[in-house]
Amino acid sequence: MMSQSAPDAIAVHGLSAGYPGVLALEQVDLTVTPGRLCALVGANGSGKSTLFAALLGLRAPAAGRVRLFGRSPQAARRRNLVSYVPQHDQVDHSFPVTVEQTVMMGRYGHMGFTRRPRTADRERVGAALDQVGLGGLRTRTIGELSGGQRRRAFLARSIAQEAPLMLLDEPFAGVDRASEELIVSVLHQLRDAGTTLLVSTHHLEGIPELAEEVVLLHRTVLASGPPEAVLTEERLARAFGTVLGLGPQLPGSEGQR
Numbered sequence: 001m002m003s004q005s006a007p008d009a010i011a012v013h014g015l016s017a018g019y020p021g022v023l024a025l026e027q028v029d030l031t032v033t034p035g036r037l038c039a040l041v042g043a044n045g046s047g048k049s050t051l052f053a054a055l056l057g058l059r060a061p062a063a064g065r066v067r068l069f070g071r072s073p074q075a076a077r078r079r080n081l082v083s084y085v086p087q088h089d090q091v092d093h094s095f096p097v098t099v100e101q102t103v104m105m106g107r108y109g110h111m112g113f114t115r116r117p118r119t120a121d122r123e124r125v126g127a128a129l130d131q132v133g134l135g136g137l138r139t140r141t142i143g144e145l146s147g148g149q150r151r152r153a154f155l156a157r158s159i160a161q162e163a164p165l166m167l168l169d170e171p172f173a174g175v176d177r178a179s180e181e182l183i184v185s186v187l188h189q190l191r192d193a194g195t196t197l198l199v200s201t202h203h204l205e206g207i208p209e210l211a212e213e214v215v216l217l218h219r220t221v222l223a224s225g226p227p228e229a230v231l232t233e234e235r236l237a238r239a240f241g242t243v244l245g246l247g248p249q250l251p252g253s254e255g256q257r
């Protein structure tokens with residue numbers, strides 16, 4: 001925000017957005033500077049997925065403005081500035097597409113209209129699969145993976161896309177501890193290589209280890225900043241609508257819609 005020459009990776013001002021009869025987001029202000037890993041936290045229905053949709057230009061603002069690297073979401077997507085790992089993948093798991101083919105989809109924006117992979121595309125896909133620990137499963141079909149492996153495959157697809165901003169909706173939902181540790185370490189590697197990441201999560205205990213910044217969402221931004229400043233009992237009580245200790249599971253932590 002300070003510098004004219006280096007725009008924020010994410011700059012959201014006064015954003016309101018929703019659905020007929022539902023104002024899911026109201027007056028949201030959010031900035032993420034390039035190279036940061038920011039966690040997005042909020043109860044079920046607090047507007048996280050709607051915010052991702054607005055950032056991707058898939059849901060038009062009722063009010064306010066969204067800019068990614070100084071550009072509209074549509075322009076940012078056209079220029080491959082942003083990739084997205086959805087909470088629920090839309091792939092038909094009975095369709096016999098392999099892990100490698102799925103990850104190759106992340107390269108489509110680099111290939112031109114023929115969509116014919118070149119050596120560089122194959123190398124990027126192989127490296128992304130190795131990075132998420134799926135190098136040995138590249139010829140399996142997506143339907144033959146476990147839920148946690150499948151989430152890693154979709155992370156690899158996003159890595160292969162090589163966009164400077166990655167949005168991840170609940171990457172830890174339904175994954176075991178080992179997969180979570182692997183995903184955290186991959187996200188740190190991406191951040192250390194200069195990628196900006198916005199990661200929604202219900203796993204509050206993991207946030208200090210995951211991210212240097214956290215945004216607490218409850219239709220609007222309740223607080224943002226370093227985890228230890230944001231994740232106070234009082235603020236969490238406001239965000240989650242209850243008084244809670246930081247137990248292993250929190251109300252609304254099942255990741256269901």
Ligand SMILES: Nc1ncnc2c1ncn2[C@@H]1O[C@H](COP(=O)(O)OP(=O)(O)OP(=O)(O)O)[C@@H](O)[C@H]1O
Nearest residue numbers: 019022024043044045046047048049050051256257
């Ligand atoms: N397609 C839709 N039509 C109408 N209302 C919707 C739609 N999608 C979401 N909503 C409503 O918008 C609000 C925000 O939902 P959203 O999915 O953005 O929350 P979320 O924080 O992602 O929740 P979760 O943690 O459960 O994924 C909720 O009140 C929800 O019921």
